[in-house]
Amino acid sequence: MNACVLVVEDEIKIAELLRDYLQAADFNVQLCGRGDHAAEAVRQGQPAVVLLDVRLPGCDGFEACRQIRAESNVPIIMLTARIEEIDRILGLELGADDYVCKPFSPREVVARVRAQMRRTQLAASSVGERRLRIDESAHRIFLDGHELPLTPVEYRLLGALAARRDSVLSRDRLLQAAYDDHRIVSDRTMDSHLKNLRRKLQQAGAAADVLSSVYGVGYRLSLD
Numbered sequence: 238m239n240a241c242v243l244v245v246e247d248e249i250k251i252a253e254l255l256r257d258y259l260q261a262a263d264f265n266v267q268l269c270g271r272g273d274h275a276a277e278a279v280r281q282g283q284p285a286v287v288l289l290d291v292r293l294p295g296c297d298g299f300e301a302c303r304q305i306r307a308e309s310n311v312p313i314i315m316l317t318a319r320i321e322e323i324d325r326i327l328g329l330e331l332g333a334d335d336y337v338c339k340p341f342s343p344r345e346v347v348a349r350v351r352a353q354m355r356r357t358q359l360a361a362s363s364v365g366e367r368r369l370r371i372d373e374s375a376h377r378i379f380l381d382g383h384e385l386p387l388t389p390v391e392y393r394l395l396g397a398l399a400a401r402r403d404s405v406l407s408r409d410r411l412l413q414a415a416y417d418d419h420r421i422v423s424d425r426t427m428d429s430h431l432k433n434l435r436r437k438l439q440q441a442g443a444a445a446d447v448l449s450s451v452y453g454v455g456y457r458l459s460l461d
Contacts, residue, residue, distance in 0.1 A: 240285035241265040242350055245275045245301065246316065247293055255288060258343040259350070271295035276304040279311060285357070286350045289333070291317035299331055306332035310376035312353035316341070332376065332389050356414075368460045369399055380441040390415045391434045398448070398458035407455040431456060 242259050246252040247270045256266040269278040273295030279287060287305065291298035302313055313332065318339040334356075335349055357373065370379040378385050378395055387395065397414035398406060406414075408427060415430065435448040449457050 239263050239265045240354060241267055241282055243267045243269060243275075243278055243282055243284035243287045245269045245272065245278070245287065245293065245298070246290045247271065248290075251290075251316075254343055255346060258347055262347045262351075264350070272297055272301040275301040276308070279305050279309050284311060286353050287311055287313045288346065288350070289313055289315050291315060302331045302333050306376060308375070310373045312357055314346070314349055314353065316346075334393075371396060371399065380438060380443060383441045385437050385441055387434070387437065390430055391437070394430060394434055395458070398456065402458050402460065405451045405455045405457045411456065 242264045244252050244255050244259075244266060246255065246268070249270075252268050252270070256268060259266045267278060267282045267284060269275055270293075272293035275287070275289065275293075278284075289298045289301060289305075293301065296304075298315055298317070302315065305311065305313060312334045314335040314337060315333045316337050316339060334353055337346055337349060368381055370382075371377075372379070376392060378387060378392060378399075385391075385395070393415050394411055397411060408424070411431075412427060415427075431448060431450075438447045439445060443460065447459060449459065451457060
């Protein structure tokens with residue numbers, strides 16, 4: 238069965254354009270024209286990826302994103318003509334995974350949908366590991382049965398590290414996993430995220446070296 242993409246867009250021409258390109262790329266497509274109907278559409282359709290416009294009737298895309306993320310970890314790509322930094326930060330902190338600014342190339346959108354699906358499949362490969370369990374549908378991670386109180390950024394960082402457990406991930410790779418909008422983030426900010434993530438893992442029973450830095454290379458997640 239082909240993966241389904243939910244397109245939440247009230248501009249009919251844009252919605253139909255995205256539908257045509259996605260169907261040509263062998264995706265099934267579900268259309269939704271209202272923000273306040275998006276969460277229900279996710280529950281009913283179980284899409285693999287959601288394309289979510291910011292300006293929608295019923296409620297805007299940010300509120301729709303919040304509602305979806307409260308009950309699902311489906312990848313969300315937001316579509317917007319609003320390029321202000323505050324919009325990008327707000328959307329990503331609410332749990333969006335990527336941003337595409339209008340006007341956009343439909344081919345680029347298809348490529349980003351595929352990229353999100355690859356990341357989801359990679360993260361899901363770690364679900365069956367003995368100690369760490371990632372609940373993709375609820376956006377939650379457990380260590381030895383205990384839920385880790387993670388921020389959205391920490392969740393994405395740990396998901397990336399868990400997908401490549403015992404391998405070293407570069408700062409650039411971790412930055413890409415944490416922030417899909419390619420924002421400029423200082424080394425101090427990234428160090429702070431990783432320090433907090435290490436502390437939470439240790440508080441849940443992991444060893445002191447669970448998240449280690451490899452000088453000049455990056456970071457490695459190691460669990461016995």
